[in-house]
Amino acid sequence: MSSLKATVARGLEALGLHVEQDRGGLTVDDGLDGQRLSVRVDETERMVRVEGLICYPVDDFSPELSLAMDHLNRVRAGVCFAYLEAQRALAVFTSWSSPVRDPSPNQLHLLIGLVQEARGRDGPALERVAEGDGSWEEVKDPEPEPPGPGARTTGRRGARFTDEAPEFEAPTRQLGRATDVRGAVEPVTRRLEPEPLRTTTTRFSSTADGGDDDAWDQVFSGAGARDLATQRQDPPVTPRGGQDDEATVDEPPPSAPDEGFKPTSRTALQMAIQNVERREPERVDLSAARQRPARRFLVGLLKLAAFVGVAYVVIEFFVRPFVPHYFEWETWFPKEAEVDHRLVLREQASPKELLRLELEDPLDAEGLHEQYLTRALDGLGEELRGELELLVVGSPSGGTRAAALELWSRRGFAEAPGARLELLRRLVEAKRHEEPAEPVVPALLAAVRSNPPPDQQVAAALDWAKGDVWRTLVEVLARPGDGAEGRSAALARWLDRDTPDLLVLRSMVKTGFAPPDAATRLVVGNGVEWARGEGQALLVGFVTESPDGVAALSRHEDEAYRVLAVELLAAAGTPPAAERLARQPLRDASGAVRIKAAIALTKLAEPATTWPIAVELCRRGIDPALATELRSALQRIPPTESIQQLQPRLAHTRSPSERFVAIQALAALGTSGAASALVEALAEPDVNLRRTAAEKLDELGRSEVAKPGLNAHLPRLREVARTDPTPAVRQAIARVYRGMTGHDP
Amino acid sequence: MAGRFVPDVARHAGDAAKLAGELRQVLRELKLDAREDPRKDLRGEFTPSASYEPIPLRFFFPGAQGILALEGKLLPLDGPPHEELRHALNFLCQEVSGCRFYVGEEPDGRRAVFVRADVLPNLDASPALHARDLRQALTSLCAQRAIFADPLQRVQAGQSWRFVRDTLKALK
Numbered sequence: 001m002s003s004l005k006a007t008v009a010r011g012l013e014a015l016g017l018h019v020e021q022d023r024g025g026l027t028v029d030d031g032l033d034g035q036r037l038s039v040r041v042d043e044t045e046r047m048v049r050v051e052g053l054i055c056y057p058v059d060d061f062s063p064e065l066s067l068a069m070d071h072l073n074r075v076r077a078g079v080c081f082a083y084l085e086a087q088r089a090l091a092v093f094t095s096w097s098s099p100v101r102d103p104s105p106n107q108l109h110l111l112i113g114l115v116q117e118a119r120g121r122d123g124p125a126l127e128r129v130a131e132g133d134g135s136w137e138e139v140k141d142p143e144p145e146p147p148g149p150g151a152r153t154t155g156r157r158g159a160r161f162t163d164e165a166p167e168f169e170a171p172t173r174q175l176g177r178a179t180d181v182r183g184a185v186e187p188v189t190r191r192l193e194p195e196p197l198r199t200t201t202t203r204f205s206s207t208a209d210g211g212d213d214d215a216w217d218q219v220f221s222g223a224g225a226r227d228l229a230t231q232r233q234d235p236p237v238t239p240r241g242g243q244d245d246e247a248t249v250d251e252p253p254p255s256a257p258d259e260g261f262k263p264t265s266r267t268a269l270q271m272a273i274q275n276v277e278r279r280e281p282e283r284v285d286l287s288a289a290r291q292r293p294a295r296r297f298l299v300g301l302l303k304l305a306a307f308v309g310v311a312y313v314v315i316e317f318f319v320r321p322f323v324p325h326y327f328e329w330e331t332w333f334p335k336e337a338e339v340d341h342r343l344v345l346r347e348q349a350s351p352k353e354l355l356r357l358e359l360e361d362p363l364d365a366e367g368l369h370e371q372y373l374t375r376a377l378d379g380l381g382e383e384l385r386g387e388l389e390l391l392v393v394g395s396p397s398g399g400t401r402a403a404a405l406e407l408w409s410r411r412g413f414a415e416a417p418g419a420r421l422e423l424l425r426r427l428v429e430a431k432r433h434e435e436p437a438e439p440v441v442p443a444l445l446a447a448v449r450s451n452p453p454p455d456q457q458v459a460a461a462l463d464w465a466k467g468d469v470w471r472t473l474v475e476v477l478a479r480p481g482d483g484a485e486g487r488s489a490a491l492a493r494w495l496d497r498d499t500p501d502l503l504v505l506r507s508m509v510k511t512g513f514a515p516p517d518a519a520t521r522l523v524v525g526n527g528v529e530w531a532r533g534e535g536q537a538l539l540v541g542f543v544t545e546s547p548d549g550v551a552a553l554s555r556h557e558d559e560a561y562r563v564l565a566v567e568l569l570a571a572a573g574t575p576p577a578a579e580r581l582a583r584q585p586l587r588d589a590s591g592a593v594r595i596k597a598a599i600a601l602t603k604l605a606e607p608a609t610t611w612p613i614a615v616e617l618c619r620r621g622i623d624p625a626l627a628t629e630l631r632s633a634l635q636r637i638p639p640t641e642s643i644q645q646l647q648p649r650l651a652h653t654r655s656p657s658e659r660f661v662a663i664q665a666l667a668a669l670g671t672s673g674a675a676s677a678l679v680e681a682l683a684e685p686d687v688n689l690r691r692t693a694a695e696k697l698d699e700l701g702r703s704e705v706a707k708p709g710l711n712a713h714l715p716r717l718r719e720v721a722r723t724d725p726t727p728a729v730r731q732a733i734a735r736v737y738r739g740m741t742g743h744d745p
Numbered sequence: 746m747a748g749r750f751v752p753d754v755a756r757h758a759g760d761a762a763k764l765a766g767e768l769r770q771v772l773r774e775l776k777l778d779a780r781e782d783p784r785k786d787l788r789g790e791f792t793p794s795a796s797y798e799p800i801p802l803r804f805f806f807p808g809a810q811g812i813l814a815l816e817g818k819l820l821p822l823d824g825p826p827h828e829e830l831r832h833a834l835n836f837l838c839q840e841v842s843g844c845r846f847y848v849g850e851e852p853d854g855r856r857a858v859f860v861r862a863d864v865l866p867n868l869d870a871s872p873a874l875h876a877r878d879l880r881q882a883l884t885s886l887c888a889q890r891a892i893f894a895d896p897l898q899r900v901q902a903g904q905s906w907r908f909v910r911d912t913l914k915a916l917k
Binding site: 016030045047049061063066070073075076077083091093096097098099100101103107109111112113114116 | 753754759828843861865
């Protein structure tokens, strides 16, 4: 017998209890009324548990019974009530446990006493509740908890445990008489013959489960009395067979020998707690995913790509720079030396063929190219020019033709008289000038432009030239200077076949020998916008050379053209252009033209325009704005030169109207020189003219600008003031004299 | 000798008032901060280690006797106990040595499931209430809460009481 168990057994025996061992543990009775209690000792957990049945059978764990037991568990100290479904019995338990001390006598006393007290105090009430004869409140104490220490339990049940004669209470169930409060006949299920207890074995082990279930079942399933508290002897009854199947929902499971209610050990609980705490995650077999073929393939591809990338970087940046030849194909697979078959051809070719071959497919090696070219040129001799020209004209390849032309030029064949034009002619005949991206014709034309052939040749070439070639030749003729008239004449033959853009006419204008109406024709042909744009320089040049060339333009019915004519004359700016400007445009029917002309004259300030301006100023009905502008133009002309233009007009041999205009113009000048010149008009034989002159002098005499010019003529003025036969003249001059001297003449 | 046993629980349980002082001493040893409630019961929380959720406890001496009741709150109940819960608690009362399970009331009147362990005083030794005995009982209460709170919650929600039985079988 183990130590704790032995200690417990000794302690219980010391209390006056009869202790017996069985396979389940110990059984204890007081030796008086046969009450037997089961004592289980767990050496490992150091736990002692005492169990006793209260009543039997209890068929139903009703809610009332549950409430009653709940209440008792809540209020009773030291005991635990439970319904054993397998035994159909109500039981009460007490327990003791200590890791450091053995149970003391008072604790052992409490273990047994609490069970017995509970059976005696609460057993009947629980039985009534189990039978359905009462509610759970049957178990409630009428007064509060049992009294304090020292007080003895009294009452019907309590007397049973004292030295007093116990009151015998008839059991609620009589053996042999089956009663059932629900009306059904309750079979007698207990054998009254006592059966010998099974031989106890030493198989009682200190296992954590607390003991052997078989012995426990033997002891308590064999209880025959319904209320064990009233039975003196409880013959053991074999466990009932045919237990309800556990499959039935509400039936309790059968109590198999190897099953049963094993008290949960502390160690098991601690292990359970550790398991809970560990909380290991579910194990997932990841290898299944890794083993899928598609995934493995993709992973392999990724690894390969990564490896290739790294290898490329390493080789490209760290290996190739040091050993580049190792990475060239030719290092490992050298090519056979290629024989240039072109050399073979050239060796076998005639000079003519050789020339063609070298021009068409020149050898890469410069030395070889020159070598074979020279051989060809030397071989051709006198025929070289002809062959080259044939190639220039006839070779299908533009590159060959260009090379042939270059060689032809280099050999000096271009210097031959008429050679370029002849070559051009052949090219035109071959219609090379019409080919796009043709290299030879432009090159030849550029050479002709830069170094023109004689004009006769160029003029003659116009007959066969076509397209750009013809145009270029026309442009070559369009230049001033020596032979310009002849060139203009040569161009004139093509005037009636001029191009839409009037190339011939323009070229003629450039020569300076254009038809008189060239400007007009150009402007009309190309438009005013052209004349003011790209054609302005040409036209101005033309007008400069030939101001009369705008005569027709100045008389054109379209005002825009007449305005343009004024602009061109003004742009030309030469004295002849200015004179031209002072004639027709000043008399133009359009005021805009007249004003424009007047403004242009103001800017030009050309002395030659003095007389035309003066004539216009004296024209009757002149527009005031025009008159103002003309006066301004007149005054812009240097006074000395304008006076020189006007003074001769005062001569008596001039017509009176001319002398009148001169007097008016001199007066309009208002300068001292003009005033001085005007004094001469006092000798005018015409009274009216003389009077006009005197009046103008009278006006000029009031001007400080004119006075210096009059000072030199004071004696003349005094004489006229005294002796002129015309009173008005005398008076006017007297005023002038008086104004000059301050006293009468 | 047989036949001379006379149960006297009251005398052998000791004096509650005297043992209450020893209880406070033991609680201080266990570094358990317990406060007295209006009913003169001591209340506090205990956890044996940081990995355990503390369990609310009530320390009292039922019936003014010296048997110390350690009552721990297992889980609160929202509503009346389910039929299956009664069976589950009854099952646990049978199976779990040293503990009992029942439905009780909290001070505010709400129902809850409680687990309780009663400690028998050792009047023949000193101290009558040993700290290690108490710690063992309190740790057991914590263990019951850690293991059975969730299963009982499910049973209260309608699952069969056998879920608790299966939980216990899994532990064994």
